[in-house]
Amino acid sequence: MDDKDDDKEIMDKIHIYSTDDEKLKFLGQMLHSDTSRKILQLLIQNEMTANEISDSSGLSLSLVIHHVNKMMQSGIVTISKTTINSRKQPMKYYTSKSGIVILPKKASAKAKQSKSFSNSLKNIMKFASIGVAGVVSWLITKPSELETPGGWQSGEELPESSFDELPVLSFDDYHLSIIISLSVVGIGLLVQFLLNRYKRKRIMP
Known part of the structure; x- marks a missing residue:
């Protein structure tokens, strides 16, 4: 193409x-x-x-x-x-x-005919897809949501005694999910950089 x-x-x-x-x-x-x-x-x-x-x-x-x-x-x-x-x-x-x-x-009217505007949109869409991949990976790897004690409804005051029932999530759980998400974004950016570099080499005599 x-x-x-x-x-x-x-x-x-x-x-x-x-x-x-x-x-x-x-x-x-x-x-x-x-x-x-x-x-x-x-x-x-x-x-x-x-x-x-x-x-x-x-x-x-x-x-x-x-x-x-x-x-x-x-x-x-x-x-x-x-x-x-x-x-x-x-x-x-x-x-x-x-x-x-x-x-x-x-x-x-100018934007519809502009080569630079088209290139800008192209780059935005590429990096947006990388960002989406990072968000999706974080949603997949993030720790489970805290479970509230049974019978509690949104908008009600949670009894103090109920806080003892809440599970404790360690820092390492969140740390690992963030590392995985950033790795996905980093790999995406690296691949994009290498592809652009390869294209420039092909264009050069």
Whole structure:
């Protein structure tokens, strides 16, 4: 894949809004809706038909279509392809942008054509994925949550005698989970550095 195709792929994953874009109104409505956010999470991972979204989310087909149309109005969801099913009817597949950027009107027009802006987004997405890997590894390796005595409900005062029942977690438990998480991030950064260095050597005569 050459640089132009790479840049196009990055820009296809991001939707750039200007501050006076009418689509921001639909975006606000979408982000405010639990149903829209649920559908959005599915479409970020895979391209899906309305029927597939309905089956995966447990939402009715009519509700899915309503919210998908709203998300298309906001520009965050698009039709990725259309195929013909066994009944000779068109079947639309939907996909979602991975991120959004809101810029002033003049800046948004330039950003869509800017090579440096595309490169910046590319680097942000790379390092963001490394950061996500670190967070996930910490969530996996972190010590279990403290268990409160049975019968205690959130918002109630915990009796003093109950503190004796709480388990004690050692410093080493947290220390190990942090080391593992930082190691994941460090390895990711090292791999990224080596890849960039390798690419520069290939470009040099």
